Amino acid sequence: MNSAETMKRTETMLLNLGPSHPSTHGVLRVLLELDGELILRADPDIGYLHRGIEKMCEYRTYHRCMPLMNRLDYLAGEVNLFGFCLAMEKLLGIEVPKRVQYIRVMIAELTRIASHLFWLGTHGHDLGAMTPLFYAFREREKIMDMCEMISGARMFPLYLRIGGLAADLPEGFIPAAWEFVKSFPDKCQDYHNLLTKNQIWIERTKGVGVMTADEALDWGWSGPMARGSGVNWDLRRDNPYSSYEEFDFVVPLGKNGDTYDRYLVRMEEMIQANRIVRQALEKLAETPPGDIKAEDPRVSLPSKDAVYNDIAGLINHFKLIQEGIKPPVGEVYQCIEAPKGEMGFYIVSDGSPQAFRLKIRGPSFVNLSAMDKLARGRLLADSIALIGTMDIVLADVDR
Protein backbone atom coordinates (compact mmCIF):
# COMPACT_ATOMS: atom_id res chain seq x y z
CA MET A 1 0.00 0.00 0.00
CA ASN A 2 2.41 2.64 1.24
CA SER A 3 5.24 3.57 -0.98
CA ALA A 4 8.72 3.74 0.45
CA GLU A 5 8.53 7.52 0.36
CA THR A 6 5.55 7.82 2.67
CA MET A 7 6.88 5.13 4.96
CA LYS A 8 10.01 7.14 5.57
CA ARG A 9 8.24 10.38 6.39
CA THR A 10 8.43 11.19 10.05
CA GLU A 11 6.80 13.78 12.19
CA THR A 12 8.90 16.87 12.70
CA MET A 13 9.82 18.16 16.12
CA LEU A 14 10.14 21.73 17.34
CA LEU A 15 13.17 22.26 19.52
CA ASN A 16 13.74 25.34 21.57
CA LEU A 17 17.41 26.33 21.64
CA GLY A 18 17.75 29.03 24.27
CA PRO A 19 17.22 31.66 25.55
CA SER A 20 19.17 30.09 28.38
CA HIS A 21 21.67 27.86 26.65
CA PRO A 22 25.41 27.78 27.25
CA SER A 23 26.25 27.97 23.56
CA THR A 24 23.96 30.70 22.30
CA HIS A 25 26.39 33.46 23.34
CA GLY A 26 23.88 35.23 25.48
CA VAL A 27 20.15 35.13 25.26
CA LEU A 28 19.46 34.11 21.69
CA ARG A 29 16.57 31.76 21.16
CA VAL A 30 16.46 29.64 18.03
CA LEU A 31 13.38 27.67 17.15
CA LEU A 32 14.54 24.57 15.33
CA GLU A 33 12.26 22.35 13.35
CA LEU A 34 13.89 18.94 13.31
CA ASP A 35 13.39 15.78 11.39
CA GLY A 36 15.42 13.39 13.45
CA GLU A 37 18.67 15.27 13.76
CA LEU A 38 18.22 17.15 10.52
CA ILE A 39 17.36 20.82 10.74
CA LEU A 40 14.44 21.71 8.47
CA ARG A 41 14.05 25.27 9.67
CA ALA A 42 15.91 27.52 12.06
CA ASP A 43 14.09 30.58 13.25
CA PRO A 44 16.06 32.97 15.46
CA ASP A 45 13.90 34.73 18.01
CA ILE A 46 15.59 37.88 19.18
CA GLY A 47 14.75 40.68 21.58
CA TYR A 48 15.70 39.05 24.85
CA LEU A 49 18.33 41.71 25.36
CA HIS A 50 16.52 44.64 23.82
CA ARG A 51 17.47 47.50 26.10
CA GLY A 52 16.12 50.38 24.05
CA ILE A 53 19.48 52.04 23.50
CA GLU A 54 18.39 53.89 20.35
CA LYS A 55 15.38 55.34 22.12
CA MET A 56 17.40 56.28 25.18
CA CYS A 57 19.77 58.23 22.97
CA GLU A 58 16.90 60.49 21.98
CA TYR A 59 16.54 61.97 25.43
CA ARG A 60 20.17 61.97 26.50
CA THR A 61 22.81 64.49 25.56
CA TYR A 62 25.50 63.20 23.24
CA HIS A 63 27.97 62.84 26.07
CA ARG A 64 25.52 60.76 28.05
CA CYS A 65 25.01 58.48 25.04
CA MET A 66 28.61 57.44 25.10
CA PRO A 67 28.41 54.87 27.92
CA LEU A 68 25.51 53.26 26.06
CA MET A 69 27.64 52.95 22.93
CA ASN A 70 30.24 51.01 24.92
CA ARG A 71 27.61 48.49 25.88
CA LEU A 72 26.37 47.78 22.35
CA ASP A 73 28.83 45.14 21.28
CA TYR A 74 30.26 44.57 24.70
CA LEU A 75 33.15 42.42 23.58
CA ALA A 76 34.56 45.36 21.68
CA GLY A 77 33.12 48.27 23.62
CA GLU A 78 35.63 50.88 22.62
CA VAL A 79 35.23 50.22 18.89
CA ASN A 80 31.56 51.15 19.03
CA LEU A 81 32.42 54.34 20.81
CA PHE A 82 35.04 54.97 18.15
CA GLY A 83 32.34 54.86 15.48
CA PHE A 84 30.03 57.12 17.44
CA CYS A 85 32.75 59.70 18.05
CA LEU A 86 33.69 59.64 14.36
CA ALA A 87 30.04 60.16 13.39
CA MET A 88 29.75 63.09 15.78
CA GLU A 89 32.98 64.62 14.50
CA LYS A 90 31.73 64.26 10.94
CA LEU A 91 28.50 65.99 11.92
CA LEU A 92 30.37 68.79 13.67
CA GLY A 93 33.03 69.00 10.99
CA ILE A 94 36.03 68.71 13.28
CA GLU A 95 39.40 67.21 12.57
CA VAL A 96 41.20 65.60 15.48
CA PRO A 97 44.99 65.68 15.89
CA LYS A 98 47.10 62.87 14.48
CA ARG A 99 48.06 61.62 17.92
CA VAL A 100 44.40 61.10 18.77
CA GLN A 101 43.85 59.24 15.52
CA TYR A 102 46.76 56.89 16.13
CA ILE A 103 45.78 56.20 19.73
CA ARG A 104 42.23 55.50 18.61
CA VAL A 105 43.45 53.11 15.95
CA MET A 106 45.65 51.38 18.49
CA ILE A 107 42.84 51.00 21.02
CA ALA A 108 40.45 49.80 18.31
CA GLU A 109 42.87 47.15 17.09
CA LEU A 110 43.68 45.97 20.60
CA THR A 111 39.96 45.68 21.21
CA ARG A 112 39.60 43.77 17.96
CA ILE A 113 42.20 41.28 19.16
CA ALA A 114 40.39 40.97 22.50
CA SER A 115 37.08 40.40 20.76
CA HIS A 116 38.51 37.78 18.40
CA LEU A 117 40.25 36.06 21.30
CA PHE A 118 36.99 35.81 23.13
CA TRP A 119 35.34 34.46 20.01
CA LEU A 120 38.13 31.91 19.63
CA GLY A 121 37.81 30.73 23.22
CA THR A 122 34.05 30.39 23.25
CA HIS A 123 33.79 29.00 19.72
CA GLY A 124 36.31 26.32 20.60
CA HIS A 125 34.59 25.68 23.90
CA ASP A 126 31.22 25.26 22.19
CA LEU A 127 32.64 22.68 19.84
CA GLY A 128 34.24 20.67 22.58
CA ALA A 129 37.75 22.08 22.79
CA MET A 130 38.12 23.60 26.22
CA THR A 131 41.83 24.41 26.17
CA PRO A 132 41.79 27.31 23.66
CA LEU A 133 39.57 29.26 26.06
CA PHE A 134 42.27 29.33 28.70
CA TYR A 135 45.03 30.24 26.26
CA ALA A 136 42.93 32.92 24.60
CA PHE A 137 41.99 34.44 27.92
CA ARG A 138 45.64 34.63 28.90
CA GLU A 139 46.24 37.23 26.17
CA ARG A 140 42.85 38.83 26.53
CA GLU A 141 43.63 39.60 30.15
CA LYS A 142 46.72 41.50 29.05
CA ILE A 143 44.56 43.70 26.84
CA MET A 144 42.09 44.13 29.68
CA ASP A 145 44.99 45.25 31.86
CA MET A 146 45.95 47.85 29.29
CA CYS A 147 42.35 49.06 29.19
CA GLU A 148 42.51 49.31 32.94
CA MET A 149 45.67 51.40 32.69
CA ILE A 150 44.09 54.01 30.47
CA SER A 151 40.88 54.47 32.40
CA GLY A 152 40.50 52.16 35.35
CA ALA A 153 37.81 50.00 33.81
CA ARG A 154 38.44 46.63 32.23
CA MET A 155 35.73 46.12 29.68
CA PHE A 156 34.39 49.59 29.07
CA PRO A 157 37.24 52.09 29.29
CA LEU A 158 35.16 54.97 27.87
CA TYR A 159 38.44 56.54 26.92
CA LEU A 160 37.42 58.23 23.69
CA ARG A 161 35.67 61.57 23.68
CA ILE A 162 33.92 63.49 20.95
CA GLY A 163 36.78 65.50 19.49
CA GLY A 164 39.60 63.70 21.24
CA LEU A 165 40.46 61.51 24.18
CA ALA A 166 39.76 61.65 27.90
CA ALA A 167 43.45 61.88 28.74
CA ASP A 168 46.84 61.14 27.30
CA LEU A 169 48.24 57.64 27.55
CA PRO A 170 49.38 56.91 31.08
CA GLU A 171 52.91 56.14 32.10
CA GLY A 172 53.76 52.53 31.53
CA PHE A 173 51.24 51.98 28.78
CA ILE A 174 53.65 52.15 25.86
CA PRO A 175 56.08 49.56 27.31
CA ALA A 176 53.17 47.26 28.15
CA ALA A 177 51.77 47.63 24.64
CA TRP A 178 55.18 46.92 23.10
CA GLU A 179 55.57 43.84 25.21
CA PHE A 180 52.18 42.61 24.09
CA VAL A 181 52.82 43.40 20.43
CA LYS A 182 56.15 41.56 20.44
CA SER A 183 54.89 38.45 22.16
CA PHE A 184 51.51 38.12 20.47
CA PRO A 185 52.50 36.42 17.17
CA ASP A 186 54.09 33.56 19.11
CA LYS A 187 51.01 33.24 21.27
CA CYS A 188 48.88 33.15 18.14
CA GLN A 189 50.93 30.19 17.02
CA ASP A 190 49.81 28.42 20.21
CA TYR A 191 46.19 28.72 19.12
CA HIS A 192 47.04 27.43 15.68
CA ASN A 193 48.77 24.46 17.25
CA LEU A 194 45.69 23.72 19.28
CA LEU A 195 43.07 23.93 16.58
CA THR A 196 44.14 24.48 12.99
CA LYS A 197 45.19 20.91 12.25
CA ASN A 198 43.05 19.32 14.93
CA GLN A 199 41.06 16.59 13.19
CA ILE A 200 37.99 17.02 15.39
CA TRP A 201 38.02 20.75 14.80
CA ILE A 202 38.29 20.26 11.05
CA GLU A 203 35.45 17.74 11.02
CA ARG A 204 33.23 20.06 12.99
CA THR A 205 33.91 23.18 10.94
CA LYS A 206 34.87 22.27 7.35
CA GLY A 207 31.93 22.46 4.98
CA VAL A 208 29.61 23.75 7.71
CA GLY A 209 27.65 26.89 6.93
CA VAL A 210 28.90 27.42 3.39
CA MET A 211 28.16 30.79 1.86
CA THR A 212 29.37 31.92 -1.56
CA ALA A 213 30.61 35.45 -2.06
CA ASP A 214 27.48 36.52 -3.95
CA GLU A 215 25.18 35.06 -1.33
CA ALA A 216 27.15 36.75 1.42
CA LEU A 217 26.66 40.09 -0.29
CA ASP A 218 22.96 39.36 -0.83
CA TRP A 219 22.51 38.70 2.85
CA GLY A 220 24.28 41.94 3.72
CA TRP A 221 27.17 40.28 5.46
CA SER A 222 30.22 42.27 6.33
CA GLY A 223 33.45 41.89 8.24
CA PRO A 224 35.14 38.53 8.74
CA MET A 225 31.92 36.72 7.82
CA ALA A 226 31.92 38.16 4.31
CA ARG A 227 35.69 37.91 3.99
CA GLY A 228 35.51 34.25 4.86
CA SER A 229 33.45 33.83 1.70
CA GLY A 230 36.00 35.73 -0.34
CA VAL A 231 34.37 39.16 -0.47
CA ASN A 232 37.32 41.50 -0.68
CA TRP A 233 35.94 44.32 1.41
CA ASP A 234 37.35 45.98 4.46
CA LEU A 235 36.23 49.45 5.47
CA ARG A 236 39.60 50.19 7.02
CA ARG A 237 41.19 49.85 3.59
CA ASP A 238 38.34 50.74 1.22
CA ASN A 239 36.81 53.62 3.13
CA PRO A 240 39.59 54.70 5.47
CA TYR A 241 38.87 56.70 8.58
CA SER A 242 41.12 57.94 11.35
CA SER A 243 44.29 57.70 9.21
CA TYR A 244 43.92 54.00 8.44
CA GLU A 245 45.28 54.75 4.97
CA GLU A 246 48.71 55.30 6.53
CA PHE A 247 48.83 51.78 7.92
CA ASP A 248 50.10 48.77 6.09
CA PHE A 249 48.07 45.63 6.58
CA VAL A 250 46.70 42.71 4.60
CA VAL A 251 43.02 41.85 4.40
CA PRO A 252 42.80 38.08 4.77
CA LEU A 253 40.29 36.28 2.59
CA GLY A 254 38.73 32.84 2.72
CA LYS A 255 38.03 30.59 -0.23
CA ASN A 256 35.27 28.16 0.62
CA GLY A 257 33.10 30.38 2.80
CA ASP A 258 32.68 27.73 5.48
CA THR A 259 33.17 27.88 9.22
CA TYR A 260 36.78 26.73 8.97
CA ASP A 261 37.66 29.52 6.53
CA ARG A 262 36.04 32.09 8.73
CA TYR A 263 38.11 30.72 11.58
CA LEU A 264 41.30 31.16 9.56
CA VAL A 265 40.28 34.67 8.50
CA ARG A 266 39.74 35.76 12.09
CA MET A 267 43.02 34.19 13.18
CA GLU A 268 44.88 36.10 10.48
CA GLU A 269 43.00 39.27 11.35
CA MET A 270 44.42 39.11 14.83
CA ILE A 271 47.95 38.99 13.41
CA GLN A 272 47.18 41.92 11.13
CA ALA A 273 45.61 43.89 13.97
CA ASN A 274 48.78 43.26 15.92
CA ARG A 275 50.78 44.67 13.01
CA ILE A 276 48.62 47.78 13.01
CA VAL A 277 49.15 48.25 16.73
CA ARG A 278 52.90 48.00 16.18
CA GLN A 279 52.78 50.65 13.44
CA ALA A 280 50.57 52.86 15.58
CA LEU A 281 53.08 52.63 18.41
CA GLU A 282 55.87 53.64 16.04
CA LYS A 283 53.85 56.55 14.68
CA LEU A 284 52.85 57.64 18.19
CA ALA A 285 56.49 58.18 19.11
CA GLU A 286 56.67 60.91 16.45
CA THR A 287 53.67 62.90 17.70
CA PRO A 288 53.85 65.47 20.49
CA PRO A 289 52.53 64.11 23.79
CA GLY A 290 49.55 65.90 25.28
CA ASP A 291 48.00 66.74 21.93
CA ILE A 292 44.85 64.82 22.70
CA LYS A 293 41.88 66.90 21.64
CA ALA A 294 40.66 69.15 18.89
CA GLU A 295 40.78 72.77 20.00
CA ASP A 296 37.13 73.47 19.36
CA PRO A 297 35.15 75.22 22.10
CA ARG A 298 31.95 73.56 20.89
CA VAL A 299 33.12 70.12 21.98
CA SER A 300 36.35 70.12 23.96
CA LEU A 301 36.45 71.07 27.57
CA PRO A 302 38.87 73.92 28.27
CA SER A 303 41.96 73.22 30.35
CA LYS A 304 41.58 73.32 34.11
CA ASP A 305 43.85 76.36 34.18
CA ALA A 306 41.44 78.26 31.94
CA VAL A 307 38.43 77.15 33.98
CA TYR A 308 39.89 78.37 37.26
CA ASN A 309 41.50 81.59 36.08
CA ASP A 310 39.53 82.83 33.11
CA ILE A 311 35.85 83.74 32.95
CA ALA A 312 35.53 82.72 29.30
CA GLY A 313 36.94 79.29 30.06
CA LEU A 314 34.61 78.90 33.03
CA ILE A 315 31.56 79.78 30.93
CA ASN A 316 32.71 77.42 28.19
CA HIS A 317 33.11 74.59 30.68
CA PHE A 318 29.74 75.32 32.30
CA LYS A 319 27.90 75.43 28.97
CA LEU A 320 29.44 72.20 27.74
CA ILE A 321 28.64 70.34 30.94
CA GLN A 322 25.18 71.78 31.49
CA GLU A 323 23.87 71.95 27.97
CA GLY A 324 26.00 69.52 26.07
CA ILE A 325 27.20 69.60 22.53
CA LYS A 326 24.90 71.26 20.02
CA PRO A 327 25.74 70.04 16.54
CA PRO A 328 24.32 71.79 13.48
CA VAL A 329 21.09 70.60 11.90
CA GLY A 330 21.77 67.72 9.58
CA GLU A 331 22.26 64.03 9.27
CA VAL A 332 25.32 61.87 9.02
CA TYR A 333 26.25 58.23 8.51
CA GLN A 334 29.59 56.92 9.61
CA CYS A 335 30.57 53.29 9.44
CA ILE A 336 33.61 51.58 10.82
CA GLU A 337 35.06 48.12 10.58
CA ALA A 338 34.13 46.64 13.94
CA PRO A 339 35.46 43.18 14.85
CA LYS A 340 32.16 41.67 13.73
CA GLY A 341 31.59 43.68 10.58
CA GLU A 342 30.30 47.05 9.52
CA MET A 343 29.15 49.06 12.49
CA GLY A 344 27.27 52.12 11.34
CA PHE A 345 25.89 55.16 13.11
CA TYR A 346 23.24 57.28 11.50
CA ILE A 347 22.60 60.45 13.45
CA VAL A 348 19.86 62.95 12.65
CA SER A 349 20.37 66.21 14.48
CA ASP A 350 17.81 68.97 14.87
CA GLY A 351 20.30 71.34 16.42
CA SER A 352 19.43 70.44 20.01
CA PRO A 353 21.83 68.72 22.44
CA GLN A 354 19.96 65.45 21.96
CA ALA A 355 19.86 63.42 18.78
CA PHE A 356 16.55 63.51 16.95
CA ARG A 357 17.21 59.95 15.86
CA LEU A 358 20.17 57.68 16.29
CA LYS A 359 20.14 54.53 14.24
CA ILE A 360 22.76 51.90 14.84
CA ARG A 361 23.59 49.38 12.19
CA GLY A 362 24.81 46.41 14.15
CA PRO A 363 26.84 43.81 12.28
CA SER A 364 25.64 40.93 14.46
CA PHE A 365 22.01 41.55 13.57
CA VAL A 366 22.66 41.38 9.84
CA ASN A 367 24.98 38.40 10.11
CA LEU A 368 22.49 36.51 12.25
CA SER A 369 19.74 36.93 9.65
CA ALA A 370 21.34 34.20 7.54
CA MET A 371 20.97 31.63 10.31
CA ASP A 372 18.11 29.84 8.58
CA LYS A 373 19.94 29.73 5.27
CA LEU A 374 23.05 28.24 6.87
CA ALA A 375 21.32 25.76 9.16
CA ARG A 376 18.84 24.23 6.72
CA GLY A 377 19.70 20.63 5.94
CA ARG A 378 22.49 20.49 8.49
CA LEU A 379 22.58 18.44 11.66
CA LEU A 380 21.52 19.77 15.04
CA ALA A 381 25.08 19.84 16.35
CA ASP A 382 26.07 22.13 13.47
CA SER A 383 23.75 24.84 14.72
CA ILE A 384 26.13 25.37 17.62
CA ALA A 385 29.05 25.72 15.21
CA LEU A 386 27.00 28.21 13.19
CA ILE A 387 26.10 30.39 16.16
CA GLY A 388 29.75 30.32 17.16
CA THR A 389 31.07 31.25 13.74
CA MET A 390 28.68 34.17 13.40
CA ASP A 391 30.31 35.65 16.49
CA ILE A 392 27.14 37.37 17.53
CA VAL A 393 26.74 39.57 20.56
CA LEU A 394 23.14 39.75 21.57
CA ALA A 395 23.38 43.31 22.84
CA ASP A 396 24.45 44.27 19.35
CA VAL A 397 21.63 42.26 17.76
CA ASP A 398 18.85 43.62 19.94
CA ARG A 399 20.38 46.94 20.99
Add this chain to the structure above:
Amino acid sequence: MGIEEHLGYNILTTSLEKLVDWGRKSSLWPATFGLACCAIEMICTAANRWDIARFGMEAFRASPRQADVIIIAGTVCKKMMPAIERIYEQMTEPKWVIAMGACACSGGIFDSYAVVQGIDKYLPVDVYVPGCPPRPEGLLYGILKLHEKILQDPFLTKKYQERLALRQEAV
Protein backbone atom coordinates in the same frame (compact mmCIF):
# COMPACT_ATOMS: atom_id res chain seq x y z
CA MET B 1 13.82 19.30 50.23
CA GLY B 2 16.56 17.37 51.79
CA ILE B 3 17.91 16.61 55.17
CA GLU B 4 16.02 19.29 57.09
CA GLU B 5 12.68 17.60 56.76
CA HIS B 6 13.70 14.48 58.60
CA LEU B 7 15.41 15.89 61.66
CA GLY B 8 14.21 17.63 64.76
CA TYR B 9 16.05 20.54 66.30
CA ASN B 10 18.44 19.48 69.07
CA ILE B 11 22.10 19.59 70.01
CA LEU B 12 23.11 16.83 67.66
CA THR B 13 21.49 18.40 64.66
CA THR B 14 23.00 21.77 65.52
CA SER B 15 26.46 20.36 64.94
CA LEU B 16 25.23 18.54 61.89
CA GLU B 17 23.81 21.78 60.64
CA LYS B 18 27.21 23.44 60.79
CA LEU B 19 28.74 20.57 58.89
CA VAL B 20 26.06 20.68 56.22
CA ASP B 21 26.35 24.44 55.89
CA TRP B 22 30.09 24.13 55.50
CA GLY B 23 29.58 21.49 52.83
CA ARG B 24 27.05 23.62 51.02
CA LYS B 25 29.22 26.70 50.91
CA SER B 26 32.28 24.75 49.80
CA SER B 27 30.73 23.36 46.64
CA LEU B 28 28.22 25.83 45.36
CA TRP B 29 27.37 24.99 41.81
CA PRO B 30 26.34 28.01 39.76
CA ALA B 31 23.89 27.82 36.90
CA THR B 32 25.42 28.60 33.49
CA PHE B 33 23.43 31.67 32.93
CA GLY B 34 24.74 34.78 31.24
CA LEU B 35 22.61 37.68 30.16
CA ALA B 36 24.81 40.51 28.97
CA CYS B 37 28.12 42.25 29.54
CA CYS B 38 28.54 41.00 33.11
CA ALA B 39 28.47 37.44 31.82
CA ILE B 40 31.81 38.13 30.15
CA GLU B 41 33.32 39.10 33.48
CA MET B 42 31.70 36.03 35.00
CA ILE B 43 33.45 33.90 32.37
CA CYS B 44 36.70 35.71 33.19
CA THR B 45 36.14 34.85 36.83
CA ALA B 46 35.73 31.21 35.87
CA ALA B 47 38.76 31.23 33.57
CA ASN B 48 42.40 30.80 34.43
CA ARG B 49 43.36 34.11 35.97
CA TRP B 50 40.80 34.25 38.74
CA ASP B 51 39.94 30.58 38.77
CA ILE B 52 36.63 30.23 40.53
CA ALA B 53 37.55 26.58 41.20
CA ARG B 54 39.40 27.82 44.27
CA PHE B 55 35.98 28.27 45.83
CA GLY B 56 34.58 24.97 44.64
CA MET B 57 32.43 26.68 42.05
CA GLU B 58 33.94 25.62 38.75
CA ALA B 59 31.09 23.22 37.99
CA PHE B 60 28.85 25.57 36.02
CA ARG B 61 25.70 23.58 35.41
CA ALA B 62 23.75 24.13 32.24
CA SER B 63 20.68 22.57 33.85
CA PRO B 64 19.18 24.68 36.62
CA ARG B 65 18.09 21.50 38.37
CA GLN B 66 21.68 20.79 39.29
CA ALA B 67 22.54 24.33 40.34
CA ASP B 68 22.64 25.88 43.81
CA VAL B 69 23.24 29.48 42.96
CA ILE B 70 22.17 31.59 40.03
CA ILE B 71 24.31 34.58 39.15
CA ILE B 72 22.09 37.08 37.37
CA ALA B 73 24.83 38.56 35.24
CA GLY B 74 23.57 41.38 33.13
CA THR B 75 20.63 43.43 32.03
CA VAL B 76 17.29 41.76 32.65
CA CYS B 77 14.84 42.66 29.93
CA LYS B 78 11.11 42.30 30.23
CA LYS B 79 11.04 39.70 27.51
CA MET B 80 13.63 37.64 29.37
CA MET B 81 12.04 37.90 32.81
CA PRO B 82 9.58 34.97 32.49
CA ALA B 83 12.44 32.72 31.40
CA ILE B 84 14.55 33.75 34.38
CA GLU B 85 11.70 33.13 36.77
CA ARG B 86 11.20 29.72 35.28
CA ILE B 87 14.87 28.87 35.59
CA TYR B 88 14.83 30.01 39.19
CA GLU B 89 11.81 27.87 39.95
CA GLN B 90 13.47 24.87 38.36
CA MET B 91 16.39 25.10 40.76
CA THR B 92 16.11 22.87 43.79
CA GLU B 93 16.12 24.23 47.33
CA PRO B 94 18.28 25.42 48.97
CA LYS B 95 19.11 28.04 46.34
CA TRP B 96 20.73 31.42 46.33
CA VAL B 97 20.73 34.41 44.00
CA ILE B 98 23.58 36.79 43.28
CA ALA B 99 22.67 39.98 41.44
CA MET B 100 25.81 40.83 39.50
CA GLY B 101 26.22 44.29 38.09
CA ALA B 102 24.32 47.53 38.22
CA CYS B 103 21.65 46.33 35.80
CA ALA B 104 20.68 43.28 37.83
CA CYS B 105 20.81 45.31 41.06
CA SER B 106 18.80 48.29 39.95
CA GLY B 107 18.46 48.52 36.18
CA GLY B 108 21.73 50.43 35.96
CA ILE B 109 22.04 53.01 33.24
CA PHE B 110 19.23 51.42 31.26
CA ASP B 111 16.23 53.27 32.63
CA SER B 112 14.21 52.42 29.55
CA TYR B 113 10.90 50.85 28.70
CA ALA B 114 12.38 47.43 28.03
CA VAL B 115 14.46 46.81 31.13
CA VAL B 116 13.44 45.39 34.51
CA GLN B 117 14.63 47.88 37.11
CA GLY B 118 16.31 45.43 39.42
CA ILE B 119 15.94 41.68 39.60
CA ASP B 120 14.97 41.90 43.28
CA LYS B 121 11.48 42.81 42.20
CA TYR B 122 11.04 39.19 41.21
CA LEU B 123 13.69 37.05 42.88
CA PRO B 124 14.96 37.04 46.49
CA VAL B 125 18.50 38.35 46.05
CA ASP B 126 21.10 37.28 48.60
CA VAL B 127 24.11 39.29 47.48
CA TYR B 128 24.30 42.42 45.35
CA VAL B 129 27.53 43.03 43.46
CA PRO B 130 27.61 46.58 42.10
CA GLY B 131 29.69 47.73 39.16
CA CYS B 132 29.27 48.09 35.46
CA PRO B 133 30.50 45.45 35.03
CA PRO B 134 31.97 44.44 38.40
CA ARG B 135 35.56 43.29 38.28
CA PRO B 136 36.10 39.56 38.76
CA GLU B 137 37.46 40.36 42.21
CA GLY B 138 34.16 42.06 42.90
CA LEU B 139 32.24 38.95 41.98
CA LEU B 140 34.58 36.81 44.07
CA TYR B 141 34.04 39.12 47.03
CA GLY B 142 30.30 38.73 46.52
CA ILE B 143 30.70 34.98 46.45
CA LEU B 144 32.71 35.06 49.69
CA LYS B 145 29.97 37.15 51.26
CA LEU B 146 27.48 34.53 50.15
CA HIS B 147 29.66 31.88 51.78
CA GLU B 148 29.51 33.81 55.04
CA LYS B 149 25.79 34.02 54.69
CA ILE B 150 25.43 30.31 54.08
CA LEU B 151 27.61 29.51 57.08
CA GLN B 152 25.32 31.58 59.25
CA ASP B 153 22.26 30.05 57.72
CA PRO B 154 20.75 27.73 60.33
CA PHE B 155 18.49 25.87 58.00
CA LEU B 156 16.80 23.84 60.70
CA THR B 157 15.53 26.73 62.77
CA LYS B 158 12.00 27.93 62.90
CA LYS B 159 13.06 31.21 61.36
CA TYR B 160 14.38 29.51 58.28
CA GLN B 161 11.31 27.35 57.94
CA GLU B 162 9.13 30.44 58.11
CA ARG B 163 11.19 32.20 55.51
CA LEU B 164 11.00 29.19 53.25
CA ALA B 165 7.24 29.01 53.63
CA LEU B 166 7.00 32.69 52.74
CA ARG B 167 9.15 32.18 49.68
CA GLN B 168 7.10 29.24 48.51
CA GLU B 169 3.92 31.21 49.07
CA ALA B 170 5.27 34.01 46.92
CA VAL B 171 6.06 31.56 44.13
